[in-house]
Amino acid sequence: MTAQTDDELWSAIGDPSRRQVLDLLVNNGEVSASWLAGRVPFTRQAVSKHLVVLERAGLISRRKQGREVLYLVEADRLDQATRAMAELAAQWDRRLGMIKRLAETAHAQNKSKRRPS
Amino acid sequence: MPGLMIDREVLIEAPAEVVWRTITEPDQMSQWFATRVDLVVEPGAHGYMEFGDQGGPVVVEVVDPPARFSFRWNHPRGEEPVAGNSMLVEFTLTPVGAERTRLRVVESGHELLAWPDAEKERYADEHRDGWVEYLDRLADVLAERRSR
Numbered sequence: 001m002t003a004q005t006d007d008e009l010w011s012a013i014g015d016p017s018r019r020q021v022l023d024l025l026v027n028n029g030e031v032s033a034s035w036l037a038g039r040v041p042f043t044r045q046a047v048s049k050h051l052v053v054l055e056r057a058g059l060i061s062r063r064k065q066g067r068e069v070l071y072l073v074e075a076d077r078l079d080q081a082t083r084a085m086a087e088l089a090a091q092w093d094r095r096l097g098m099i100k101r102l103a104e105t106a107h108a109q110n111k112s113k114r115r116p117s
Numbered sequence: 118m119p120g121l122m123i124d125r126e127v128l129i130e131a132p133a134e135v136v137w138r139t140i141t142e143p144d145q146m147s148q149w150f151a152t153r154v155d156l157v158v159e160p161g162a163h164g165y166m167e168f169g170d171q172g173g174p175v176v177v178e179v180v181d182p183p184a185r186f187s188f189r190w191n192h193p194r195g196e197e198p199v200a201g202n203s204m205l206v207e208f209t210l211t212p213v214g215a216e217r218t219r220l221r222v223v224e225s226g227h228e229l230l231a232w233p234d235a236e237k238e239r240y241a242d243e244h245r246d247g248w249v250e251y252l253d254r255l256a257d258v259l260a261e262r263r264s265r
Contacts, residue, residue, distance in 0.1 A: 098149035107131035
């Protein structure tokens with residue numbers, strides 16, 4: 001999974017309001033949009049919009065129960081996102097580690113050149 | 118709309134000028150980044166980076182030695198890289214005393230550059246290392262719930 005092909009996924013998680021909705025879903029299992037709206041500082045309409053974005057990114061799914069629509073987190077997709085994110089971060093840590101070694105070696109060499117024993 | 122953002126940093130026992138050369142000179146870059154780097158480090162310069170049998174275009178954005186260096190990559194071949202079709206990599210070097218440098222890298226997929234500096238700082242501060250931890254925490258909570 002590359003960052004580019006999953007732009008929708010990152011955009012979905014990147015928004016602080018959507019994180020709030022996602023947090024509530026992760027912590028409470030299957031809930032309805034009105035239940036969520038009662039627990040966030042934004043409108044029911046905004047909640048619905050965030051749910052659409054989260055669903056499109058594959059992070060949540062919906063199920064009808066009687067007259068209610070319940071939402072729940074897609075655990076596999078979340079796991080996948082977590083792994084991809086950790087891998088990208090690890091990749092930069094490895095690169096920074098190499099830069100550190102190269103720069104420190106170059107610096108040590110410069111110093112010994114300037115002060116020949 | 119905010120997209121992916123990775124924010125990492127490292128403390129290096131070398132002055133900023135030395136770190137600057139390590140991250141911007143093509144023959145150095147090929148040691149920590151791409152397997153082949155064909156790039157002139159000037160704002161707006163188009164270049165090419167090869168990673169094993171894969172490669173792609175790169176465009177330099179900011180060159181402010183020895184403090185800031187940024188480029189865009191991961192955009193489709195033949196297209197101009199702009200916010201939305203590419204990733205922006207920003208290096209910031211901050212001297213710590215005379216002999217050490219804090220090197221920070223931010224890779225983002227959204228229009229950070231177009232934002233006012235204050236907004237950018239606020240967003241970056243809120244997201245410093247937050248992404249990985251946030252997702253880890255969500256995954257943990259979820260795993261716990263499923264095992265109940």
